[in-house]
Amino acid sequence: MKYSDWKDLSAEDRKNINWHRRPHIKTATLYGIAFFITVIIIILGISKNSAVHINRKPTTKEAFETAKIIVREHLEQPSTASFPDNTFTPIVDSATDSYQIQSTVKSIDAGGKTIKSTWNIKMTYKGGDWSERNSWQINEVNIK
Structure with a gap:
């Protein structure tokens, strides 16, 4: 069924079809961006730690x-x-x-x-x- 057909259905028909709309693109996009930022922060944190020399006596x-x-x-x-x-x-x-x-x-x-x-x-x-x-x-x- 097309979304345009959904608009033409009556309220009773809409309840009986059990067709659910997809989640908003905005929600999926926000979760994707939050995941991407979290991964970048973790990668930068790990790379910073590898550049720091351990607090030990130098050779x-x-x-x-x-x-x-x-x-x-x-x-x-x-x-x-x-x-x-x-x-x-x-x-x-x-x-x-x-x-x-x-x-x-x-x-x-x-x-x-x-x-x-x-x-x-x-x-x-x-x-x-x-x-x-x-x-x-x-x-x-x-x-x-």
């Missing part, structure tokens, strides 16, 4: 990554800095969460010459996310 490699950022800030032209991949010497005092890291960096000085410098940094991990700058206390930075 020497993680401390080296943070130290490179700090040393780069102390160079004349930080954008030209080139660090060795995994060539560094760490000294870790796990009782005080102190890290002393030594390595080299190649950069361009103010005169345009490429120089290779040896750097040494002493820093203390204060807690929190190791990849954040404010989780570290910088005690000493030497670039020679």
Whole structure:
């Protein structure tokens, strides 16, 4: 039966047919949108949690990554800095969460010459996310 035929029926015939109208499109649409938004919120919540580093003591490699950022800030032209991949010497005092890291960096000085410098940094991990700058206390930075 077509909807146009339904309009032509009498009230008595409508009761006897037991034909029910479909739910409003608006209701189904609202439930669909609510479901979609809920799924997006859950996915974003999970992806945010995977980016947060666990509150633990950083490894020497993680401390080296943070130290490179700090040393780069102390160079004349930080954008030209080139660090060795995994060539560094760490000294870790796990009782005080102190890290002393030594390595080299190649950069361009103010005169345009490429120089290779040896750097040494002493820093203390204060807690929190190791990849954040404010989780570290910088005690000493030497670039020679």
